[in-house]
Amino acid sequence: MTAHVGERLLTPGEVAALFRVDPKTVTRWATAGRIGSIRTPGGHRRFRESEVKTLLAELTTEANGPA
Amino acid sequence: MTAHVGERLLTPGEVAALFRVDPKTVTRWATAGRIGSIRTPGGHRRFRESEVKTLLAELTTEANGPA
């Protein structure tokens, strides 16, 4: 499965708020390929909500620590 | 690769929702020539669904996947 049209997208600021980081940091994650991003024709990034939630869930797993 | 007659057309609002931007932003893309547009006799813009989907796919970066 590749690009899903109709997926809910989040702005850099929204993702930054979820992770409690600076929007610039989210941009770096995208540049480093740690998170997928969609570019508007103007060059601004949008992020898939489902992927962001997955990443957040992984943080929770990290905090609890696997067995 | 000619214009296909009978191509499904999208409104500025629909395109805006796909990119998670304001409808006015889509209008600016059309004015700047970043996306093709068709004008209704009344002056409202319509966009080709195939072009929009192609644009979304091309501007999409998949960072997740098997190592």
Added chain:
DNA sequence: CATTATTAGGGTAATTCGGGTA
């Protein structure tokens, strides 16, 4: 013909980009 939602158009804040630095 009347109604409701969307779009056009202009103008002004807010956000994001990109590079460089701490």
Added chain:
DNA sequence: ATTGTCCGAATTACCCTAATAA
């Protein structure tokens, strides 16, 4: 190596009223 901040420039978001679409 990762994050936060400063800067200028570009892109985007929200304000309004009038016109178009359905």
